[in-house]
Amino acid sequence: MAALGWLTGWLLPRRRSATARSVLAGEAAAEAARKSAQENEDALDAPGPPAEPDFPVVGDEKAAAFFDLDNTIMQGAAIYHFGRGLYKRQFFGKRELARFAWQQTWFRLAGIEDPEHMQEARDSVLSIVKGHRVSELMTIGEDIYDEYMAERIWPGTRALAQAHLDAGQKVWLVTAAPVETATIIARRLGLTGALGTVAESVGGIYTGKLVGELLHGPAKAEAVRALAAAEGLELSRCAAYSDSANDIPMLSIVGYPYAVNPDSRLRKHAREQGWRLRDYRTGRKAAKIGIPAAAGLGALAGGAAAAAAIQRRRR
Template sequence: MLRRDPVSNPPQQAAPPDVHLVTTGAAFFDLDRTVIARSSTLALAPVFYRAGLIHRSVFIRAALGQLRFHTAGEGQREARSLLLELQKIGAGWAVGQVTELVRASLPTVLYPLVYRQAQDLLQRHREAGRPLVLVTASSQVVAEPMAAVLGIEHVIATRPEVRRGRYTGAVESYPYAQGKATAMRALAASHGWNLERSYAYSDSYTDMPMLLTVGHPCAVNPDRRLRRHAVSAGWPILVAKEKVGKLPAGVGPPAGPGDPDFGAIP
């Protein structure tokens, strides 16, 4: 169970949300430092480096950015910068190769970063009958297999442009900041979800539009600006630390994105 973040002389805050009441709302989850402990983009840099897809300088930048992101939660800028850079560097990469690299890395690189507390919270929302949505600026090639393993039905993620089986270096959609909120409202409208009865979880102040879109915003491992706002607004502040470890026996990585209906914004 997620526990409240300890703060000195904490003001009166709202209690952690009761997720057991069945409603017509949904539960929206950011990925990095909310569901998993690090940046998914930065975590995969060594994989792309070993495969010869990125240069050593990019790999070193990713390693340094991952350290800042993991220890202080202040590496969002590096993660976003690297994601955009990889989109350009990736022009010409074969979709099949990248998909297989991510799929093969899921059990050893990405899944072990999943917070046990986040996994438990996902299950509680699932039992309450709420649709689950992963909302991330990471590429769909990363987000969709992660969602499949976690049992998340819908994904809002960066959609790179593909032509003839290869990435072009451009993106068709990039859900960042206000873009996340716009995509959430579109998805909710298409499914008839009540956003006032919905929940959203994120660690970053840049996700304020996402959090303000729902009636039940929650800060998870928040950065300093989000923490200040959450305390002021009386939002629940949740801390996740324990990671799940290895992928459970008998649960293999998904065959690849595009197989299930992830409910991505068209």
């Protein structure tokens, strides 16, 4: 069975410990990422506006950078944007669309990842993509990136990634999003590759089962460790970037942790640890509670409008 990924599926049998599942998910993500990196080397976009970090050291082959995706490189959550694209292509109905709209609205307003919402999103996408061909979803994913994701890339974080590339370092996305979606985004941004949630496929068709678990929290740290070992990197010379306190395990294992557009818990932790902070959101409210204010209100309005439209149709 080939291992590819979507943000859905069931956890491995409970007899396996959470640590074992995290290690398996991390190793699977690292293997998939290394395979996809070869295809990304020649696809470089123009760099964003200057916003370089305090380093990197040019030519340090033992160093690399690891970037979270949702609310770090891109506004909002990739899986919800992907859901919108699948709805447009009639993969599911209005009820599921309303759920995706609400989850995205909550995520944008709260600025944090809710485990219950993440599991709902995972289960929703499982029922949608199970039985579909990997190649079909990859092709659709390219179009969805252009439709919903490209305009939501944070220029400041994009510039940070470019600074590492300009220094001759590899740059990887590390995300709970499907590895296929993450790979598309990494290629479009000219990054080295992506570590994402990996799921099984048989004969190029999704089975609906994850390899390990969602690449989230401790699993991200395991993925980074596995990739660093395979690539011959020294984590003490590497950098990691994230907006979420859920990624403290990943941030804690590198020598240069950055809190980017941080939620309140991560901001507090970063200040206590003396970590670097970067915030590319606008407005005093965003600085306080961890959201882009105008974007959050827009998401709320969009979610409310979708729900209202569905209610009207039911009457």
